[in-house]
Amino acid sequence: MHVAVAGGRSGTIGASIVSALLAHNHTPIILSRQTSTNPSGSTSISSSPSGVSTRYVDYDSHDSLVHALHDTTAVISALLIPGPEFVPYQLNLLRAAEEVGCARFAPSEFALPFAAHQAVDIDHAKVAVWDAVKAANIDAALFPCGMFMNYLGIGAPRVAEALAGFREGPLMFHLGDPEGAPWVEVPLGRDGEVPSLTMTDIRDVGEFVVAALEMEEPWGGRELGMVGETLKITEVVGLCERYLGRKVEVRVVEMVSLEERLRRLDPGDVLAKMDCQYTMACGNGDSVVEPVLNALCPEVRPLGVKGFLEKFWM
Ligand SMILES: NC(=O)c1ccc[n+]([C@@H]2O[C@H](COP(=O)([O-])OP(=O)(O)OC[C@H]3O[C@@H](n4cnc5c(N)ncnc54)[C@H](OP(=O)(O)O)[C@@H]3O)[C@@H](O)[C@H]2O)c1
CATH class of the missing domain: 3.90.25.10 (UDP-galactose 4-epimerase, domain 1)
Known part of the structure; x- marks a missing residue:
């Protein structure tokens, strides 16, 4: 599998998913914000033996995201943006994933069950993202882990x-x-x-996400909790x-x-x-x-x- 991990370069959860993908012989493709030295459309290759590619993107640009995702089969968002961009950037990722024909998409969750989001102001954005993801034409899941x-x-x-x-x-x-x-x-x-x-444990979150990616049965818009x-x-x-x-x-x-x-x-x-x-x-x-993913994997x-x-x- 060629799996795009948004936030996989420096992000805590993103890096754990990248490590687990490598450990299971899949190909992670990291998406990272463009910088002055790494503009949108550029790629860097890790000097470690894994040689993982980081593709720099402009999360505001559909074309940039489509270009970065062109050969990927799934997109996992592990973004954490303490600002209003958290919703539109993930929706832009979703639209690009749909356009290139990605089979699966997971928004950045990795915390409380979905029902608890209303109780935490900062998690209201996750509800807005999921409303769009579950209506999209892509196999999606929520991954709460406590x-x-x-x-x-x-x-x-x-x-x-x-x-x-x-x-x-x-x-x-x-x-x-x-x-x-x-x-x-x-x-x-x-x-x-x-x-x-x-x-x-953060490392087990990565293991569970990879096991979910390896599942043949559809995610089906479910809450695939891991415990x-x-x-x-x-x-x-x-x-x-x-x-x-x-x-x-x-x-x-x-x-x-x-x-x-x-x-x-x-x-x-x-x-x-x-x-x-x-x-x-x-x-x-x-x-x-609920340990849904524990039972499935x-x-x-x-x-x-x-x-x-x-x-x-x-
Ligand atoms: N369950 C828990 O106890 C718990 C604790 C903390 C977090 N979480 C959840 O876990 C998920 C991931 O969080 P995390 O702690 O792994 O995040 P993190 O370590 O802060 O990393 C998030 C990544 O998002 C990208 N990012 C940050 N600001 C951005 C911006 N303005 N625009 C675009 N990209 C930006 C960065 O990647 P680049 O610099 O490479 O672009 C960064 O590495 C979140 O949904 C969060 O709510 C859960």
Whole structure:
């Protein structure tokens, strides 16, 4: 398969999909934004033995995208654009993929299940993208994976390996705070219950996407969820204590307190708002992904939380 991966050069998820494609003897073709030294239409070849091509594109130009996709069979978007271009750039990719006759298209998801997007402002754009993708003439799927398990690697002794290219700061799990003891914010559901949470290692996301690309049966506009492991947050805390060898403080937060925190935030502080809304979505149980792809592709054996902590904290 010749698979175009938008955001596969420097992107966390994109790079994991490119690595998995190479590991399974497929041909990834990276799409990357044009730069002054690499204008739209130019190509660079990686100097590593893999020799992967990066094609530089203008995501605003249909012709540029059609040219870049001319010999590809599928397009996976792993873009993350913190601005309004997130929707039109992916729709331009979709139109170009349709024009060149690509068989499959996946928009950039790789987080909460689709139903949770309304609860997180920054994810509203994903709803707009999917509305167009599901109406298009191409076999498409959504790939939710829950929270990246790699958040549990922040501060680990083998941090670089644990993060697998992930560059964000902590969310809910504050295990590597150099100033103090590790702690976890546990949002309580409105029923007073501790919620469950799905976590998947970034590398397994790549493996699952490639397994889905190798599937003969149509994706059919389904939500093809992938799951590393789903546990109650307090179970994750218990495992963290075991593998960090330290007490992990649990800071329970009720939904009303999170609502109050959200109200007090500067409306322009997009990242703090996103963190608060993700924590609330988790409290509402919206961070649990159905393991649809696990059942369809049992050959993928994802890392669980225990395996992850053992590997990177011991
Ligand atoms: N589940 C989780 O815990 C979690 C955490 C973080 C992210 N995510 C999701 O995972 C997906 C991918 O995120 P990621 O963290 O892998 O992203 P990332 O590492 O930030 O990479 C995104 C890529 O998008 C491209 N890009 C950035 N700004 C752009 C712009 N203005 N125009 C065009 N391209 C641009 C860049 O590629 P070039 O520079 O090569 O063009 C960049 O490498 C997103 O849907 C995100 O919501 C999930």
